[in-house]
Amino acid sequence: MTRDGTTVGGVLRAALARRRRHVVRLLLWSFAETAPSFVSGLAVAHALDDGFAVGRPAVGFGWLCILTAAWLAAAIGARQVLLAIAGIVEPFRDDLLTRVVAGTLHRAAATGRGQDTAAVARLNRQVELARDAFAAVIAVVRSFAFSVTGVVLGVWSLMGSVLPLVLLPLLAGLALFVTSLPSMAARQRRAILAEEGTAASLAAMVDGLRDVRACGAEGRVAARVGRAVDEQAGAATGLARLTSVRTLSLAVGGWLPILLVLAATPSLVRDGATAGVVLGTLTYVAQSLTPALGSLVQGIGVNGVRLTVALERILTTGGNTTTLPAGRSPEAGPPRGTPRGTPRGTPRGGAVRMRGVTFAYGLGAEPVVAGLDLEVPDGEHLAVIGPSGIGKSTVAALAAGVLRPKEGRVLIGGVPVDTLGRAALSRTRVLIPQEAYVFRGTLGENLAYLADSPGSIELDAAVAAVGMTDLAARLGGYAAEVDPAALSQGERQLIALTRAYLSPARLVLLDEATCHLDPAAEARAEEAFARRDGTLIVVAHRLTSALRADRILVMDGSRAMSGTHAELMDASPLYRDLMGRWEAPAPA
Numbered sequence: 065m066t067r068d069g070t071t072v073g074g075v076l077r078a079a080l081a082r083r084r085r086h087v088v089r090l091l092l093w094s095f096a097e098t099a100p101s102f103v104s105g106l107a108v109a110h111a112l113d114d115g116f117a118v119g120r121p122a123v124g125f126g127w128l129c130i131l132t133a134a135w136l137a138a139a140i141g142a143r144q145v146l147l148a149i150a151g152i153v154e155p156f157r158d159d160l161l162t163r164v165v166a167g168t169l170h171r172a173a174a175t176g177r178g179q180d181t182a183a184v185a186r187l188n189r190q191v192e193l194a195r196d197a198f199a200a201v202i203a204v205v206r207s208f209a210f211s212v213t214g215v216v217l218g219v220w221s222l223m224g225s226v227l228p229l230v231l232l233p234l235l236a237g238l239a240l241f242v243t244s245l246p247s248m249a250a251r252q253r254r255a256i257l258a259e260e261g262t263a264a265s266l267a268a269m270v271d272g273l274r275d276v277r278a279c280g281a282e283g284r285v286a287a288r289v290g291r292a293v294d295e296q297a298g299a300a301t302g303l304a305r306l307t308s309v310r311t312l313s314l315a316v317g318g319w320l321p322i323l324l325v326l327a328a329t330p331s332l333v334r335d336g337a338t339a340g341v342v343l344g345t346l347t348y349v350a351q352s353l354t355p356a357l358g359s360l361v362q363g364i365g366v367n368g369v370r371l372t373v374a375l376e377r378i379l380t381t382g383g384n385t386t387t388l389p390a391g392r393s394p395e396a397g398p399p400r401g402t403p404r405g406t407p408r409g410t411p412r413g414g415a416v417r418m419r420g421v422t423f424a425y426g427l428g429a430e431p432v433v434a435g436l437d438l439e440v441p442d443g444e445h446l447a448v449i450g451p452s453g454i455g456k457s458t459v460a461a462l463a464a465g466v467l468r469p470k471e472g473r474v475l476i477g478g479v480p481v482d483t484l485g486r487a488a489l490s491r492t493r494v495l496i497p498q499e500a501y502v503f504r505g506t507l508g509e510n511l512a513y514l515a516d517s518p519g520s521i522e523l524d525a526a527v528a529a530v531g532m533t534d535l536a537a538r539l540g541g542y543a544a545e546v547d548p549a550a551l552s553q554g555e556r557q558l559i560a561l562t563r564a565y566l567s568p569a570r571l572v573l574l575d576e577a578t579c580h581l582d583p584a585a586e587a588r589a590e591e592a593f594a595r596r597d598g599t600l601i602v603v604a605h606r607l608t609s610a611l612r613a614d615r616i617l618v619m620d621g622s623r624a625m626s627g628t629h630a631e632l633m634d635a636s637p638l639y640r641d642l643m644g645r646w647e648a649p650a651p652a
């Protein structure tokens with residue numbers, strides 16, 4: 065269930081209720097589509113008993129013609145049924161897609177990051193899956209209901225005493241199937257998550273291939289990807305094992321009735337059953353009941369579970385966040401168990417406090433950050449340094465509320481970050497990542513995006529402070545249209561930095577946001593932010609950034625130590641090592 069109380073069942077019911085006309089059309093045409101289920105056994109029984117068996121072939125053929133007519137009606141009905149199902153599921157798909165895209169655009173604005181197009185593509189795939197699965201579920205459930213009704217009525221009209229031989233095993237097969245559904249859903253969910261886990265770790269590996277080679281971390285990375293692949297294989301095997309239950313329920317519900325009717329034939333005949341009645345009953349079971357049950361078991365077992373899992377993922381991530389691989393979304397409200405008396409409301413200042421923060425990407429993954437305590441008072445300038453891949457960006461994203469910890473708390477201005485709504489969060493902090501986000505529009509629109517309509521004096525002052533006066537002139541001034549693709553990465557960073565400078569947020573987090581600037585431009589931009597009112601956290605690209613900061617957080621594995629330059633030179637071997645390497649002359 066999502067924060068607004070939306071459930072998977074609720075979404076499906078609403079989709080059906082909104083397309084009532086198509087639902088009625090679907091039900092009416094379903095009579096035609098399932099006409100052979102009503103007619104087949106009766107037609108075969110009468111063709112045999114009243115026609116071929118008593119030397120009246122014309123009567124026999126007459127009944128077979130009725131059966132043919134039922135099949136023709138079914139063909140016409142099938143087309144109309146498909147159109148009616150499309151009338152229900154296509155708008156359903158559009159609604160889901162709107163939810164996903166709206167959620168993503170909102171996040172791009174709130175976090176200052178670009179639109180997560182990969183996540184949209186992933187969710188789009190879930191939307192397509194949900195649409196197809198919903199169509200399949202509607203088709204099989206409806207077809208099963210109509211077919212079973214037709215078979216029950218048909219068998220009843222042939223000979224009422226045969227009905228238990230058909231119905232009891234059917235109910236037993238259905239019960240078996242329904243009992244296995246929860247664990248099937250759980251395994252399907254695990255399989256989907258494992259598949260995504262493999263894709264994510266492969267993508268991370270490919271993205272960081274150069275660093276992996278440079279650090280000689282091939283073995284570690286291969287082990288991590290290997291674990292994801294093993295997990296996926298295990299999940300797929302578990303799922304495959306459970307499909308045997310599906311086969312068993314089909315055997316009990318669909319094939320056992322045939323055996324029972326054949327075994328009971330002598331006593332049925334003694335009770336007055338004709339050859340036509342026995343053949344008609346078998347026709348009903350073999351032609352209608354078994355295929356309908358098979359489709360139901362397959363349809364619900366695969367598509368029903370897929371629909372539930374896909375919809376759950378869309379509802380919990382699509383409308384909220386697609387970029388939080390673990391923990392909770394920024395819009396998801398206070399986590400369960402948030403202590404009573406937790407301070408809420410408007411953050412006072414830009415101080416950051418982290419208490420016992422632990423975070424891992426994905427279930428069962430090693431934590432990147434473990435039990436981190438960090439205090440950044442309002443107005444302080446903190447630099448975060450450490451080896452590549454140690455978790456600096458993760459700490460910045462946690463401090464900004466873009467990622468949510470598995471354990472521990474993050475407060476900005478004394479307020480838990482997970483109690484802040486979207487709007488409050490974007491007024492409170494701004495996070496500029498390495499890949500700066502510039503959109504199509506005028507330069508002025510790009511710069512003023514997070515600010516409250518700044519005047520040209522404010523714009524000029526920010527542009528001058530951050531060091532993009534020349535760039536603004538080169539681009540043709542604030543009214544000039546910007547083409548993001550035509551800008552260099554450094555130019556995009558200058559625009560994003562000035563945008564952050566102009567924002568009302570007291571907390572600014574620069575995550576290697578100056579890495580494409582030359583050292584002088586980087587120093588100028590950082591000094592501008594240091595002079596700006598509020599708190600500054602810089603994930604340092606160059607160690608000179610550390611020397612400009614009031615305090616430095618050195619990350620070393622899942623441990624972290626903070627202090628001034630002098631303190632760390634004294635207390636942190638890693639810091640000394642990093643500084644030593646930076647200051648040491650390059651080998652000849």
Ligand SMILES: Nc1ncnc2c1ncn2[C@@H]1O[C@H](COP(=O)(O)OP(=O)(O)OP(=O)(O)O)[C@@H](O)[C@H]1O
Nearest residue numbers: 264268389425432451452453454455456457458459
């Ligand atoms: N979305 C993600 N899914 C899975 N693992 C991730 C994800 N993002 C980062 N990681 C992993 O978490 C670890 C910490 O990454 P992070 O980007 O925080 O490190 P970093 O110190 O900022 O690295 P760098 O200096 O190279 O930017 C790395 O091992 C990285 O591969």
